[in-house]
Amino acid sequence: FTMLGHPESISALAVNQFPEVTLIETGEVLKHTTADQVIVSGSYANGAVLTAHIEAGKRNNYGMQLDITGTKGDIKIWNTTSFGNAFNMIEAAQGDSQPMRMLKVPPRYNWLPENDLGGSQLELAYLYAAYAKDVSEGTQLAPTFTDALRMHELIDAIEVSNRDGARVQLK
Template structure:
């Protein structure tokens, strides 16, 4: 382990920690996971044994205070993150938080202000923009591949957040948990869209709760729901182009991800049959230049320089996370800003607020 190695303490040992974070961190020489803590100590001990983590803490605050921890990764449910992130910042530790950063915009703004005041580095798990195809699409647009952007369209369709869900995620039934189609899939994939084509300027939206009753799979218990599970929005981009958004949860036959970007000189299309936990990277298609009118879109291979990880054997969704951690390490070493930060999280909170407020005005 070199002096530059970032020593990580992980809080949370659930499915995304053991499927995503710990395997991703294990592949990166810049990091060493030295401690783990979880609500159930047995879960932390199991993760420690599987991934060779030397220290297990029953008390998360003891992990945060550990002098051998440089970076605290907070992977708990959203409603539990504020005090843990705040404690890590107060301890002078760099901190990673899953997205959503918090359940309320004001709380996320407070954490951003605190991190900046304390001078600690911070990252948030908006890792989808780090995928090779997404970064290549961003660079192609910046280089003028499509010319001036005329329109951008995104469709995300998933089977998650349907009318029947297992008991282990019943805590998401409460709209105040901020864990639904708009906050999760909107947060991740609108971040991808707008980092490619630039930020939105004006928007109008419609939000619906099409599954007004949710059922716990194991018990048959039902609850009334106010969570959004279908979202549409249209608007203008800062650069003058148009955009449209469709987010749909609980699909019986998931449609996945599709982004279309049309411009004065060409077209780009980014697709994936699985929007989340995908085993393969998004596929990028394009056409531009001197092609005759009506020419078909062709696959655009992603250059190898966008695939810089030392281990490509993990599922692509986990590799996206590894790309984010690698960007964080480069930022720390070089003073750059490649990784998504709490500032990006606050931007997403504000965007979601705008979508919700537009829909509420329409319904008033």
């Protein structure tokens, strides 16, 4: 949302595809009642389109992927594990029919010293670094209470859209 803003409206589907889960360590089978698939589509005021597919319990532990298609090219931010050691990769292509190429994060975005943290730990460390920078330098890099409120409004809208089977306008 920091990069793209907030959508004006969304439609959502939330499904519990796996009503039972097996604990790998013990073999115990547990009931599972929470949605493990959430699909959201929406639109922005400028006509841009949002599509998001959040999938839990992947058998092959695939992570996340964010695709951004703009008027001048494409960006793909992805990783291969949800909570593992791999950190985000960034690929981009500018122009039409161009191959995606790996991009390096510019040094000015590396606020932390070299370390051996895994991807999830590194993302949390950067969040704390953003908070520290906000306090010491008066910046606004870290999410705020307003950001949290907007996220909860979006989650509420996803639940309403799924329940009612209807498109929901956001504030």
